[in-house]
Amino acid sequence: MRRLKKSLLLLSLISLTSFTFAQDSVINERTKILQNGKDLGFITVLTPIDVVKKQANKATIKIKGYRLENYPQMIVRDLKRKELYAEFKDEESSNKYFKTIKKHEDDYGEIWHEVEGVFTIDTKNIAKNPDKLKLKAKKTYEQSCSMCHHLPASNAYTVNQWPQQIESMMEQVTLEPKTKNLIIKYLQQHAADAK
Ligand code: HEC
Known part of the structure; x- marks a missing residue:
């Protein structure tokens, strides 16, 4: 039974993400990343996001980007184009919310982590249009x-x-x-x- 539930959940997650992938949503203004009332950092305006789940007030979103192994606080578009997507106040929060998919080395020998992160923001911070x-x-x-x-x-x-x-x-x-x-x-x- 548990197993069935789990696979159903997985299935719905997959269909949700594939549905929202095409959505091309963006953040409408610099948005605080809040967790239990604690201010962990921010996401920048015009950052592309996938909306995983949207409710009236809160939305679960996913951001994909890159961060330096030695300075994980900043999430940028990729290792060549440092358009800022999100910035955390400390390493701990960045590591908690973003998981590493792959590691890359740039031309200067710096190690970058290709990451994706899922968290909750206010629905009003997702651009309606x-x-x-x-x-x-x-x-x-x-x-x-x-x-x-x-x-x-x-x-x-x-x-x-x-x-x-x-x-x-x-x-x-x-x-x-x-x-x-x-x-x-x-x-x-x-x-x-x-x-
Ligand atoms: C109040 C007047 C003023 C406004 C408004 C202004 N600029 Fe300038 N800008 C200048 C002056 C004067 C120069 C040439 C001297 C210099 O480079 O500082 C210049 C030069 C530039 C240059 C060329 C620099 C170079 O190295 O060749 C760029 C690029 C530029 N501005 C971008 C912008 C952008 C983007 C904005 C809007 C945010 C903007 N400017 C608004 C006065 C202004």
């Missing part, structure tokens, strides 16, 4: 970055170069943290090596 959010990101970029010079082409820099470019711009421009985060993610997702 990802296309609308992406359009908003594009518009925010166009409006904020074309006042003093031509709008730089998003593919003028790589995923890893953009955050530095934005930082150096901060001497000239003041942006709300929320706006800045949205622009960084937009540019990284449209950078020269984004695809």
Whole structure:
């Protein structure tokens, strides 16, 4: 009986994930990772997620990414493109929530873990309309970055170069943290090596 239950559960999990795989959901703003009221870190805006289970208030989501063996707190898109997906306050939480699928070595001999993690967030932090959010990101970029010079082409820099470019711009421009985060993610997702 237990066995049957287990395999049924497994089956429904599989069908759920395969169903949600195509969903292409994203996080709609920087979202705290909370566990029993404890603030463990955050997930960035525009991070792609799989929705495993969605209820009115809480949703179970899955994130796939990479982290450095020596600095597991940061989860990024992959070992070449360091678009930040999630950041934990300590190693322990990162290790608890993300499990390693495979290890990779980069050109500098650094060891990376390909990881996936499942946790609960507020349902309101999943973008209801990802296309609308992406359009908003594009518009925010166009409006904020074309006042003093031509709008730089998003593919003028790589995923890893953009955050530095934005930082150096901060001497000239003041942006709300929320706006800045949205622009960084937009540019990284449209950078020269984004695809
Ligand atoms: C208040 C005016 C102002 C705004 C707004 C502004 N910039 Fe600039 N930007 C400058 C100036 C001045 C330079 C040239 C001098 C420099 O590099 O600091 C520049 C240069 C640049 C460069 C070229 C740097 C290089 O090394 O060639 C990039 C890329 C850039 N800006 C991106 C942005 C982005 C992205 C935004 C939106 C977040 C933005 N800028 C908003 C004033 C601005």
